[in-house]
Amino acid sequence: MSSVAVQREQRWQNLALAPALPMSKPQLPLPPSPVSDKSNCTVGSTNNSPSEQVGHGDSLIYSLPYLPEDIWRHIHSLMPMSAAARAACLSHSFLNSWRFHPNLSLNFKTLCPRTSRGNFKCKIDSILRNHLGTAKILKLNVADEDSTYPYIDRWLEVAVTPGIEELTLTLHKKYIFACSLLSDGVRDSIRCLQLTFCAFHPMAELGPLRSLTKLHLCGVHITGDELESLLLNSLVLEQLRLNVCNKISFLKIPCVLQHLSCLSVMACRRMQVIVCEAPNLSSISLSGGIKFSLGETLTMKVLSMIRPNVVCYARAQLPSIMPNLESMVLSSDSEAVNIPMLPTKFLCLKHLTIQIARGTFSPSYDYFFLVSFLHASPSLETLYLDVCQDDMAHESIIESSSPHLRQLPELSHDCLKSVKILGFNSAKSLVELTCGIVKAAVSLERLVLDTLRGGDDRCCGESNGKICWPVSNAVLKESARAAIAVRRYIEDKVSPITTLTLVEPCTRFKRHGGEEAMGLGGGRNRKEGGWVREGDVEETWGWMGMVQSAMVAQAKAETRSSGRTSLEQSGETTGWVTKVLELGIDWGGRSQAFILQELSVLDVAGNAEAWQHAARLDASVEKHHANMHTIW
Structure with missing residues (x-):
C-alpha cells in the first residue's frame, strides 16, 4: 500500500x-x-x-x-x-x-488492522464515549488483553443502557460481570446475552429478564445454583448454550421455561448430570459422559452427541427414548463394540452424521454393521460418514486373501438421496458397507467418496504461490489403494442416475515437494459413464476437530429446520x-x-x-x- x-x-x-x-x-x-x-x-x-x-x-x-x-x-x-x-x-x-x-463490533480486526495494540483501548474509549446510549447491538472482544482490563467496567457502564438488545462480550478471565449492569431498563430490552472469559454470579435478587431469548456462556465461571437462579428469571428463554463452563457439575432446567427449544452443553468437563424439565425442548447437543434426564422426549427433533461408543449407544437406546428424531449427529473417537442389528427404528430420521475418527482405529471394528442405521431409518435422506484415520489398520480389500464381499439382507431404501464418506479407505468392511448402500438406495442421486480429510482449503490453487495442505505418506498410500477399490468394486454397481464423485489428491503435489507436500485438491466425477476432472468438489466438509465439526453439523441441522x-x-x-x-x-x-x-x-x-x-x-x-x- x-x-x-x-x-x-x-x-x-x-x-x-x-x-x-x-x-x-x-x-x-x-x-x-x-x-x-x-x-x-x-x-x-x-x-x-x-x-x-x-x-x-x-x-x-x-x-x-x-x-x-x-x-x-x-x-x-x-x-x-x-x-x-x-x-x-x-x-x-x-x-x-x-x-x-446501532451495531458496534469492537475488536482488534475492525479497529487496529494495521496499527499497534496501543491504540486499541483508546479507539474503544472514543467510540463508546461518542455513542452514549445509542447502541442496540454491542460486540466487544478484548481477547483477554491485560491492558484493557482496567477499562472494561467504564466501557460497559457507558454502553449497556436501556434499549440494548444484543450483548456479546469476550472479556478477561479476571473480570467479574456485574449484575448491576442489568438494570430494570436493560432487563426489559435485552434479547441476547453472550459472555466469554469472565465470571458471572447472578442471584435470585437480579430480577426478571423479560425479553431474554438467547443465553450463551463460554469459559464463564458460574456455578449450577447461580445458573439456575438466572434461568428462573428468564421465562421466555429459547436457547441455552454452555461451553467450557467448568464450575458446573449439576444442571437443572426448571419446567417454567416453556419456550426453551435448544440446549447445548459442550466441553464442560465437570458436568455430570443434567435434569431438564422444560416441556418443549426440540434440539440438544451434549459432549462427554453426561447423564441426562428429559421430562419430555417426544418433542425432540435434533440431537448431537460427542462421547466414546456413542454410535452403539445411539442405535441401542435412542429409538425408544427419542422416537421422533429428524436429525442426528454422533461423534466418537473410540468405538469398541460393533453396532447390533435391532428391530427398533428411527421412523422420522432424515439426516444422519456419524463421525468415527482417530489416529489409528481398532482393526476389530466392523464398518459393515453401520448398515443397521439404514435398516432402522426408512425416511433417511442424507448420510454423512467420517472415518478419517492417520493409519488404516483394517484388512484392505486390495490385499485380502478372500475378495468375496458380504451381502446385505434384502433391503430397499426409497428415500436416501445423498451419501458422503470422508476418509474413505480400502478397508474391506467399509467397501462392503458402501456396496450395500449403493445396492439398497434405489433413489440415490449423489455419492461422494473422499479419500482424504476434506477441508475447504484442500487446494490452494496455482496463483498464490502456496503449497497444498500436506499429508503423511501413510495417508497418501492409503488414498491410492482406496481409489483402486472404488474402481474395482464400487463403480460398476453405481446406478446411472447416481453421480459418483471420487476425491483424490490433486495432481500438482510433485511440484510442491513430492509426497510430503501432497495436495488435497481435485476430484473426479463419474456421470453418465465417464470420468471428468473437477477442480473443487461442492459442499466439501472440513476437518475442524471433533467438537467444532459436530457444532457445524448441528448448525446445518438447525438451518434445515428454519428453512x-x-x-x-x-x-x-x-x-x-x-x-x-x-x-x-x-x-x-x-x-x-x-x-x-x-x-x-x-x-x-x-x-x-x-x-x-x-x-x-x-x-x-x-x-x-x-x-x-x-x-x-
Missing part, C-alpha cells in the same frame, strides 16, 4: 473517532442553488436527478437528495460498521448519523445497501468500493460495471481527500 493510501486510511480512522458535531439542519431543495455544508457535500439538488457532482477548480461538491435525518440514520444503520465510519468522513450529517449507528440459509439472512441487509447504491447516492470513493466488495463476497452484487464506477469515484475524490482533515 502506498504511503498516501496509508495516510488517508489513518485520517479516516481519526475522523471516525472525532468528537460529535452539532447536527446541521438539512434544508429543503427549494432554492435554485444547493445549500452547502462545511464538508463540500451538499444537501439538496439543482435538478430532478437523484445525485449530482459539481466541480469548482480542483474541488468537488457532491449534491445529494434531501432526506430526513431519521432516514439517513436508518440507511447508515444497515451498513457494516466500518463502511458507516468511512461514510462519516464525508459530511457533518453523516458523521452525526455514525454517532447513532433459511446464512446467505439469505445476509441478503436482507445487503439488499438495502444495494438499493442505496441504485439511488445514485455517492458515498465517495473508498466507501462505495468497500460496500461493493462486501456485496461481491456474498455473491449478491459487485458486478464489473459497479467496480468500474467505484474506481472512477475513487480517482475523482483523490484530489480533495488531502484537504478533508482541514474541514473537520
Whole structure:
C-alpha cells in the first residue's frame, strides 16, 4: 500500500473517532442553488436527478437528495460498521448519523488492522464515549488483553443502557460481570446475552429478564445454583448454550421455561448430570459422559452427541427414548463394540452424521454393521460418514486373501438421496458397507467418496504461490489403494442416475515437494459413464476437530429446520445497501468500493460495471481527500 493510501486510511480512522458535531439542519431543495455544508457535500439538488457532482477548480461538491435525518440514520444503520465510519468522513450529517449507528463490533480486526495494540483501548474509549446510549447491538472482544482490563467496567457502564438488545462480550478471565449492569431498563430490552472469559454470579435478587431469548456462556465461571437462579428469571428463554463452563457439575432446567427449544452443553468437563424439565425442548447437543434426564422426549427433533461408543449407544437406546428424531449427529473417537442389528427404528430420521475418527482405529471394528442405521431409518435422506484415520489398520480389500464381499439382507431404501464418506479407505468392511448402500438406495442421486480429510482449503490453487495442505505418506498410500477399490468394486454397481464423485489428491503435489507436500485438491466425477476432472468438489466438509465439526453439523441441522440459509439472512441487509447504491447516492470513493466488495463476497452484487464506477469515484475524490482533515 502506498504511503498516501496509508495516510488517508489513518485520517479516516481519526475522523471516525472525532468528537460529535452539532447536527446541521438539512434544508429543503427549494432554492435554485444547493445549500452547502462545511464538508463540500451538499444537501439538496439543482435538478430532478437523484445525485449530482459539481466541480469548482480542483474541488468537488457532491449534491445529494434531501432526506430526513431519521432516514439517513436508518440507511447508515444497515451498513457494516466500518463502511458507516468511512461514510462519516464525508459530511457533518453523516458523521452525526455514525454517532447513532446501532451495531458496534469492537475488536482488534475492525479497529487496529494495521496499527499497534496501543491504540486499541483508546479507539474503544472514543467510540463508546461518542455513542452514549445509542447502541442496540454491542460486540466487544478484548481477547483477554491485560491492558484493557482496567477499562472494561467504564466501557460497559457507558454502553449497556436501556434499549440494548444484543450483548456479546469476550472479556478477561479476571473480570467479574456485574449484575448491576442489568438494570430494570436493560432487563426489559435485552434479547441476547453472550459472555466469554469472565465470571458471572447472578442471584435470585437480579430480577426478571423479560425479553431474554438467547443465553450463551463460554469459559464463564458460574456455578449450577447461580445458573439456575438466572434461568428462573428468564421465562421466555429459547436457547441455552454452555461451553467450557467448568464450575458446573449439576444442571437443572426448571419446567417454567416453556419456550426453551435448544440446549447445548459442550466441553464442560465437570458436568455430570443434567435434569431438564422444560416441556418443549426440540434440539440438544451434549459432549462427554453426561447423564441426562428429559421430562419430555417426544418433542425432540435434533440431537448431537460427542462421547466414546456413542454410535452403539445411539442405535441401542435412542429409538425408544427419542422416537421422533429428524436429525442426528454422533461423534466418537473410540468405538469398541460393533453396532447390533435391532428391530427398533428411527421412523422420522432424515439426516444422519456419524463421525468415527482417530489416529489409528481398532482393526476389530466392523464398518459393515453401520448398515443397521439404514435398516432402522426408512425416511433417511442424507448420510454423512467420517472415518478419517492417520493409519488404516483394517484388512484392505486390495490385499485380502478372500475378495468375496458380504451381502446385505434384502433391503430397499426409497428415500436416501445423498451419501458422503470422508476418509474413505480400502478397508474391506467399509467397501462392503458402501456396496450395500449403493445396492439398497434405489433413489440415490449423489455419492461422494473422499479419500482424504476434506477441508475447504484442500487446494490452494496455482496463483498464490502456496503449497497444498500436506499429508503423511501413510495417508497418501492409503488414498491410492482406496481409489483402486472404488474402481474395482464400487463403480460398476453405481446406478446411472447416481453421480459418483471420487476425491483424490490433486495432481500438482510433485511440484510442491513430492509426497510430503501432497495436495488435497481435485476430484473426479463419474456421470453418465465417464470420468471428468473437477477442480473443487461442492459442499466439501472440513476437518475442524471433533467438537467444532459436530457444532457445524448441528448448525446445518438447525438451518434445515428454519428453512433459511446464512446467505439469505445476509441478503436482507445487503439488499438495502444495494438499493442505496441504485439511488445514485455517492458515498465517495473508498466507501462505495468497500460496500461493493462486501456485496461481491456474498455473491449478491459487485458486478464489473459497479467496480468500474467505484474506481472512477475513487480517482475523482483523490484530489480533495488531502484537504478533508482541514474541514473537520
